[in-house]
Amino acid sequence: MLSNRLPTLSGVRAAANALSRVGIVTPLIEARIRGETVFIKAECLQRTGSFKLRGAWWRLSSIPEAQRGAGVVAFSSGNHAQGVAWAAQRLGMPAVIVMPADAPTAKVAGTRASGAEIVFYDRATESREAIAGDIARNSGAVLVPSFDDPWIVEGQGTAGLEIADHYRAATGRAVERIAVCCGGGGLSSGIALAVPDAAIVVVEPEGWDDIGESLRRGTIVPVGANPPSTSCDALQTLRVAELTFGILSGRGATGVAVSEAEIAAAMRFAFETIKLVVEPGGAVALAAALAGKVPLAGTVLVVSGGNVDPATFRAMTA
Numbered sequence: 001m002l003s004n005r006l007p008t009l010s011g012v013r014a015a016a017n018a019l020s021r022v023g024i025v026t027p028l029i030e031a032r033i034r035g036e037t038v039f040i041k042a043e044c045l046q047r048t049g050s051f052k053l054r055g056a057w058w059r060l061s062s063i064p065e066a067q068r069g070a071g072v073v074a075f076s077s078g079n080h081a082q083g084v085a086w087a088a089q090r091l092g093m094p095a096v097i098v099m100p101a102d103a104p105t106a107k108v109a110g111t112r113a114s115g116a117e118i119v120f121y122d123r124a125t126e127s128r129e130a131i132a133g134d135i136a137r138n139s140g141a142v143l144v145p146s147f148d149d150p151w152i153v154e155g156q157g158t159a160g161l162e163i164a165d166h167y168r169a170a171t172g173r174a175v176e177r178i179a180v181c182c183g184g185g186g187l188s189s190g191i192a193l194a195v196p197d198a199a200i201v202v203v204e205p206e207g208w209d210d211i212g213e214s215l216r217r218g219t220i221v222p223v224g225a226n227p228p229s230t231s232c233d234a235l236q237t238l239r240v241a242e243l244t245f246g247i248l249s250g251r252g253a254t255g256v257a258v259s260e261a262e263i264a265a266a267m268r269f270a271f272e273t274i275k276l277v278v279e280p281g282g283a284v285a286l287a288a289a290l291a292g293k294v295p296l297a298g299t300v301l302v303v304s305g306g307n308v309d310p311a312t313f314r315a316m317t318a
Contacts, residue, residue: 005150006150006243007150007151007153007154007157007189007190007193007243007247008154008193009157009193009194009196011150011151011154012154012157012158012160012161012190012193012194013161014058014154015054015055015058015151015154015155015157015158016158016161018057018058018061018062019054019057019058019155019158022047022053022057022090023046023047023053023054023057023158024045024046024047025162026041026042026043026045026046026159026162027041027042027045027166028040028041028042028162028163028166028167028170028300029042029274029276030170031273031274033289033290033296034292034296036296036297037296037297038289038296038299038300038301039166039167039170039299039300039301040270040274040276040286040300040301040302040303041159041162041163041300041301041302041303042276042303043159043282043302043303043304043305044276044277044278044279044282044303044304044305044306045276045306047086048079048082048083048086048110048114048307049079049082049110049305049306049307050079050082050083050234050279050282050304050305050306050307051079051156051159051187051302051304051305052076052079052080052082052083052084052146052156052305053082053083053086053087054083054155054156054158054159055080055083055149055151055152055153055154055155055156055186055190056074056080056083056084056086056087056144056152056155057083057087057090057155058151058152058154058155058158059087059144059149059151059152059155060072060084060087060088060091060093060144061087061091062151063093063142067142068091068092068093069093070094070139070140070141070142071088071093071094071095071096071139071141071142072084072088072093072094072095072096072141072142072143072144073095073096073097073098073132073135073136073139073141073142073143073144074095074096074097074098074132074143074144074145074146075097075098075099075128075129075131075132075145075146076097076098076099076146077099077100077103077104077107077233077234077236078099078103078104078106078107078108078110078111078233078234078307079107079234079305079307080146081097081099081103081107081110081111081116081118082107082110082111082114082307084097084116084144085097085110085111085113085114085115085116086114088114088115088116089114089115089116094117094141095114095115095116095117096116096117096118096119096132096135096139096141097111097116097117097118097119098118098119098120098121098128098131098132098135099111099118099119099120099121100120100121100122100123100128100233101120101121101122101123102123102233103120103233104233104279104307104308104309104312105309106307106308106309106310107233107307110307119131119135123236146183146184146186147183147184147185147186147189147237147241147243147244148184148186148241148243148244149186149243150243152186152190153186153189153190153193153243153244153247154190154193155190156186156187156189156190156191157189157190157191157192157193157194158190158194159187159190159191159194159302160178160190160191160192160193160194160195161194161195163175163178163191163194163195163300163302164194164195164198167300173298174197174198175195175198175298175299175300176198176199176297176298176299177198177199177200177201177294177295177298177299177300178191178195178198178199178200178201178299178300178301178302179201179202179203179285179288179289179294179299179300179301179302180200180201180202180203180285180302180304181202181203181204181234181235181281181282181283181284181285181302181304182202182203182204182211182212182235182255182284183204183234183235183236183237183281184237184240184241184244185202185211185240185241185244185245185247185248186244187302187304188200188202188211188244188248188253189243189244189247189248191302192247192248192251192253193247196251199252199253199254200248200251200252200253200254201253201254201255201256201285201288201294202215202248202253202254202255202256203255203256203257203258203284203285203287203288203293203294204235204255204256204257204258204284205230205231205232205235205257205258205259205260205263205281205284206228206230206257206258206259206260207223207224207227207228207230207257208223208227208228208230208232208235208236208237208257209255209256209257210222210223210237210238210239210240211240211245211248211255212254212255212256212257213255214240214245214249215245215248215249215253215254215255216255218249220239220240220242220245222238222239223237223238223239230260230280231260231263231264231280231281231312231316232263232280232281232284233280233281234279234280234281234282234304234305235281235284256288256293256294258284258287258288258291258293259291262287262288262290262291263280263283263284263287263316264280264316264317265287265290265291266278266283266284266286266287266290267280267283267313267316267317268316268317269286269290270283270286270303271317276303276306277306277308277313278303278305278306278308279305279306279307279308279313280308280312280316281304281305282303282304282305282306283303285301285302285303285304286301286303288301289301
């Protein structure tokens with residue numbers, strides 16, 4: 001974490017005010033699963049195709065104008081990359097993004113379209129954090145982590161404020177439970193701050209469920225050696241941050257894991273039933289609900305992104 005400041009609910013509300021100028025208030029879509037009504041927060045319809053714009057805009061717009069000339073540097077497989085690139089372009093700041101060489105083509109193209117410079121790295125042999133850190137030190141750019149940052153957490157939490165308001169408007173009740181995809185925990189911890197009375201369930205791919213295991217043990221446990229391959233490029237974070245783990249643990253969050261087959265079934269359901277194109281990492285909360293791993297009554301499922309290559313989408317929804 002690059003700041004000693006802790007994220008707060010008041011910070012989430014300030015982020016929502018800042019985001020109101022540029023972001024999309026994404027819809028809460030009603031669906032039926034096994035006879036129960038659930039609501040789906042369609043963050044795949046956010047600008048740049050995922051919730052990541054929320055945190056990126058709050059972080060970058062909070063940088064004093066006198067410090068913006070050196071730009072920003074971030075590391076991401078694609079969704080945070082696109083959010084930072086878009087925000088930087090809108091604010092007139094240069095951006096360098098460190099991306100894995102195997103990042104989805106759609107995410108690379110989206111990042112380039114916003115004018116960012118891309119530096120590729122090898123996931124297996126190189127550290128994206130080290131590469132980005134070196135670039136920031138040499139250029140004077142502001143390093144913008146994808147989750148281990150108080151502004152990022154607050155920005156992502158703005159989705160939770162919308163969930164709470166829209167759910168109450170639709171049902172007349174407070175939301176009881178929110179299931180959220182989880183890589184490094186920025187979105188889930190931000191929502192935990194924004195909706196303090198709702199139960200938080202983090203959902204990860206099988207073999208990459210380090211946050212769920214960390215919550216069960218009460219201490220941070222990294223992803224094990226030789227994790228399985230996963231279609232969820234956005235959720236391949238090896239270790240949760242103290243910042244996001246502390247928030248989730250303090251809120252009593254729980255975790256579940258889903259299989260590749262369950263993720264594919266969720267992508268098909270989203271496309272066929274509610275007409276949404278969802279990327280694998282964005283579909284895991286829906287996958288958990290469809291697989292019976294999350295209670296349905298009173299639940300909102302966050303569909304967090306829709307940036308998927310056409311070939312991958314066809315293969316997984318066939």
